[in-house]
Amino acid sequence: MNPPYLLFDVGGTDIKAALCDDAGNLLGIRRVPTRRDTAQPAETLIEQLHGLGSDVMAEAPALRPAAVGLLVCGLVDEQRGRGLFSANLGWRDAPLRDMAARAFGLPVGFGHDVAMAGAAELEFGAGAALGSKVRNAVMLVIGTGVAAALFVDGRPVSAGGYAGELGHAAVPGGLDCPCGAHGCLETLGSAGAIARRYAQATGTQVRGAREVLEAMAAGDPTAARIWDEAVQAIAFSIAQLSASIAPEAVIIGGGLAQAGEALLEPLRHSVRSRLSYHREPLIVPAQLGEDAGLRGAFLKAAEALGAKP
Numbered sequence: 325m326n327p328p329y330l331l332f333d334v335g336g337t338d339i340k341a342a343l344c345d346d347a348g349n350l351l352g353i354r355r356v357p358t359r360r361d362t363a364q365p366a367e368t369l370i371e372q373l374h375g376l377g378s379d380v381m382a383e384a385p386a387l388r389p390a391a392v393g394l395l396v397c398g399l400v401d402e403q404r405g406r407g408l409f410s411a412n413l414g415w416r417d418a419p420l421r422d423m424a425a426r427a428f429g430l431p432v433g434f435g436h437d438v439a440m441a442g443a444a445e446l447e448f449g450a451g452a453a454l455g456s457k458v459r460n461a462v463m464l465v466i467g468t469g470v471a472a473a474l475f476v477d478g479r480p481v482s483a484g485g486y487a488g489e490l491g492h493a494a495v496p497g498g499l500d501c502p503c504g505a506h507g508c509l510e511t512l513g514s515a516g517a518i519a520r521r522y523a524q525a526t527g528t529q530v531r532g533a534r535e536v537l538e539a540m541a542a543g544d545p546t547a548a549r550i551w552d553e554a555v556q557a558i559a560f561s562i563a564q565l566s567a568s569i570a571p572e573a574v575i576i577g578g579g580l581a582q583a584g585e586a587l588l589e590p591l592r593h594s595v596r597s598r599l600s601y602h603r604e605p606l607i608v609p610a611q612l613g614e615d616a617g618l619r620g621a622f623l624k625a626a627e628a629l630g631a632k633p
C-alpha cells in the first residue's frame with residue numbers, strides 16, 4: 325500500500341494529471357493542452373499544474389496526496405530537479421521541482437517523461453510481462469519524432485539529461501533535420517517522417533503513418549518503400565545499441581507502435597540480419613499506452629517519499 329499521490333505528465337502538446345489512490349488506481353484522469361507562455365514558461369506551467377491539481381483532487385476529496393510525481397519533456401536534470409531546455413515550451417534551466425514543491429507544499433519526485441515512461445514499462449508493463457527481471461533495456465517512443473530511454477545494469481542512463489537522443493543520431497540515408505544536424509533517425513524512422521515523405525513522393529496528403537501502412541497493404545509500392553526505409557533506419561539504430569549497450573529488450577511505444585506486427589516483424593528481421601555474435605534483443609510492444617507517463621510519475625512520487633512502489 326502507498327499513500328495517495330498527485331501525478332503529472334507534462335508533454336509538449338498536452339498535460340496528463342491524475343490522483344493515484346493507495347491501491348495504485350488512477351482517479352480523475354485529465355488531459356488538457358499545455359499552456360504556452362514564452363515570457364514566463366516555468367511560472368505558467370506551475371500555475372497550470374496547481375489548477376489541474378485542484379480539479380483532480382476535487383474528485384476524491386477524502387484522499388490527501390502525500391507527494392507529487394512530476395514528469396516533463398525536453399532536457400531534464402533529474403538530480404538537480406531542473407528542466408534544462410524545452411524547445412516546445414521554452415524554459416531554460418528552470419528549477420521546476422522546487423517550484424512545484426512550493427506550489428503544492430508537498431515533496432515532489434521529478435523526472436523526464438520518456439525516461440520514466442520507460443521505467444514504468446519495465447516495472448509494470450512490457451518488462452514485467454517478459455518474466456525474468458530485464459536489467460538492460462531500451463524504450464523507443466516513435467511518434468512525431470523518436471525519443472528513447474536507456475537502462476544499463478538495472479539503472480537508467482541519464483547523463484545529466486543528455487542521454488537517449490537516438491532520434492537525433494545519424495542513420496544511413498537520413499535527411500536534413502530541423503535540429504540542424506543531417507541524417508537524424510527522426511527524418512526517416514518516425515511516424516511523422518513516414519507520413520511527410522509519402523505525401524512528398526506521391527502528392528497525396530495523408531493524416532498519418534497509419535494511412536501509409538494501409539496504402540502499402542493495398543499494394544502501393546511507394547508506401548512500401550517508405551515504410552521499409554523507416555524500418556531499416558530504426559533497425560540500424562537498434563543494431564548500434566546492441567553493439568554499445570546490448571539491451572535484452574527493446575520496447576517500442578508511441579503512435580507508430582500501433583502498427584503492431586506490421587512494424588515489429590520486419591524490424592526483428594532487419595535487426596537480426598545486422599547482428600553476428602551480439603546479443604539479439606527481444607523487440608516487444610509497449611503495454612501501458614497513454615498511462616505510461618502517469619505510472620512513471622507514480623514511481624517518482626514514491627521515490628520522493630523513500631517508499632518502495
Ligand SMILES: [Zn+2]
Nearest residue numbers: 492501503508
Ligand atoms: Zn535531428
